[in-house]
Amino acid sequence: MTAPSAARLTLPVSDRDHIQGSPEAAVTLVEYGDYECPHCGRAYPIVEALRQNFGDRLRFVFRNFPLTQVHAHAEMAAEAAEAAGAQGRFWEMHHALFTHQNALDSAHLVQYAGRLRINAAQLGEALAAHTFRDRVREDFMSGVRSGVNGTPTFFINGRRHDGPYDLEALTEAVERV
Amino acid sequence: MSSNTDPAPSAALAPGTVAPDFRLPSTPDQLVSLHEFRGQPVVLVFYPADWSPVCGDQTALYNELLPEFHRFDAELIGISVDGAWCHLAFAQERKLHFPLLADFEPKGAVARQYGVYRSQDGFCERALFVIDAQGIIRWSYVSPVGVNPGADGILAALEGLPSKEKKK
Numbered sequence: 478m479t480a481p482s483a484a485r486l487t488l489p490v491s492d493r494d495h496i497q498g499s500p501e502a503a504v505t506l507v508e509y510g511d512y513e514c515p516h517c518g519r520a521y522p523i524v525e526a527l528r529q530n531f532g533d534r535l536r537f538v539f540r541n542f543p544l545t546q547v548h549a550h551a552e553m554a555a556e557a558a559e560a561a562g563a564q565g566r567f568w569e570m571h572h573a574l575f576t577h578q579n580a581l582d583s584a585h586l587v588q589y590a591g592r593l594r595i596n597a598a599q600l601g602e603a604l605a606a607h608t609f610r611d612r613v614r615e616d617f618m619s620g621v622r623s624g625v626n627g628t629p630t631f632f633i634n635g636r637r638h639d640g641p642y643d644l645e646a647l648t649e650a651v652e653r654v
Numbered sequence: 655m656s657s658n659t660d661p662a663p664s665a666a667l668a669p670g671t672v673a674p675d676f677r678l679p680s681t682p683d684q685l686v687s688l689h690e691f692r693g694q695p696v697v698l699v700f701y702p703a704d705w706s707p708v709c710g711d712q713t714a715l716y717n718e719l720l721p722e723f724h725r726f727d728a729e730l731i732g733i734s735v736d737g738a739w740c741h742l743a744f745a746q747e748r749k750l751h752f753p754l755l756a757d758f759e760p761k762g763a764v765a766r767q768y769g770v771y772r773s774q775d776g777f778c779e780r781a782l783f784v785i786d787a788q789g790i791i792r793w794s795y796v797s798p799v800g801v802n803p804g805a806d807g808i809l810a811a812l813e814g815l816p817s818k819e820k821k822k
Contacts, residue, residue, distance in 0.1 A: 544715070545718060546750075547749075621715075621805050625804070626711060627802060
């Protein structure tokens, strides 16, 4: 009987990713998350605090892992973030989604696009046509192959972070690198 | 069907073993047999109980991955000692799109045949088996009960099956 390989990020961070922070950062934190998942919602301010505290030492990458059968709006929200990303506003939409987890239906998604001053009609069309569905699926499958079993799952320099993900635990894990 | 007089194996059945056939309820009025799936790979997922937190995450993940398993023409089947009515409520509440079989009477009989029954607890291990189209176990894995084993091992095992079993 063979145990599954130790959980490592199988898809390296690259130009395909949404990255916040310095390319020179010593530590890369990758999160696989779902915009409708309450645990991910609670992790959002923790990640923001980490980014603030570590400054140029940390860069952050977010990848989609929507559990679409559990969270009815998660797929659409993920596609909306990608659609906003195509207009250069991924992180602004990411913030809007995690701070409005109870209002993720398509009418609200288009409304957030309007507030972010991106082309809301274009975003609405991308949602209707599922332009970014393959991209979201690619994120999801890369997570499955890396040992993401639920959300949120974090990787620190390519190694899965198991255990608590409160500010203290993640700070310690980043400092240990 | 392997004989019920065989002593139960003490560890999970290993690759190369013929998967013991079984016939268990999938709903209060339907029975499912393993041999019905001969000709296609089967992913057998033993889990301790409906409703327990890790099982919830694990089944949600597999539910999401059904299209991936179907690319290999594979059927995913869950098994626990919960009764058919319990499975029905669990599957409805979690919108699960794969069968959950009730290893309920005699309790844990199939889990025992596969070597994954925890008699001290009265439920089965969190164990995965990938069975090929000829009914031979090709991969098995027992996870610690509280740990979600994920799906990467299953997908790797399906990829390792002879390519004629794969669909583009």
